[in-house]
Amino acid sequence: MDTADRIALILDLLGVFFFAVSGSLLAARKGFDLVGSLLLASLAGLGGGVVRDVIIDTPPAAFNDPTYLVPPLLATVLVYFVFSGVEKVRRVLVIFDAAGLALFCITGTLKALAFGLNPVAAMLLGVTTAVGGGLLRDVVANEVPQLFDPRDIYALPAMLGAVVATLLVPHGWFNLVTGTAAASMVFSLRVLAWRYGWHAPLAARAWTPRRLRRGNGA
Template structure:
């Protein structure tokens, strides 16, 4: 199965909205919102494409420039009506994460990388943009938030995508099912504050 452009563009849009929402929360201007939305939505894919030796899709296909622009305009006009909605940024971020871990893995497999490297590159695609977004906006990156689980859903989605790809059952239906699982995992982890063990084990007194 070759990578489908529609899921990739949807992932770009969802991540771009998360970046623009953060920009609005930080009182960035319109240009800053567009840049942050573009950074989070295209950054992971650029890293992925450079690793596999391809011209990044963000620079070779003009379609990839429209989702960040659309997200910027939507947040500009609608933010005042949704700014009190808790977790909206996390919802859009989770949707982008769910799609990018799959499309990133599939693109790496299509390029001839082995399954393990492809899954790792899928995770990089999924979490890379969010990491850049949080660092640029002077936020503690969700990737390193000890009270949350961010990368583990992406690892699960990338692994499932690689297995389905290798067994020949990866299609739009199975891809959507994987995305739903990753999306739900991410939101449940955020809602119930699931977290991974700390780097150092401490014996309870």
């Protein structure tokens, strides 16, 4: 395993952990038991990667390497012993979700490029990897997926990270420093969008959802 592969594996496992924590936090907020927490953590942490690998037509890494099963277990135990306040869960969930999003948009793009996909397909697969686990987590937990929440942006930061990774790799500029910088940029943009209510234009220009009007003080 060369240096680039090691970096990709480390970032991928960290992404699994961060998304898994977001799944366990959501399970705690919904009042699930410990088994439900582990299942939701696994779905959130591994779902995007499984979708990525199925599209690439390669055996999912989560099924080939038992190491991928460790982060969801650690996340479940961490939330069980550390989590103590429902009033804080939304903020912490967004932070961990943003961290997973930032890492997965990079690792998904890297793996797609490594398997010979063209740059556009690699970017799209990077975004799919980033949003897939969170989408599955929210649907299973009967939540409106953050991907479709008009009050902030979710997929756009992931797309930005995927574009940066696609530009770095062909020139040999991708390394631990540049990869971390790209992930930090995605993370910051996602958290700032949530904090300040930045959002993309709505599907119909003249129509504003009632809940979005209330969020803006109307």
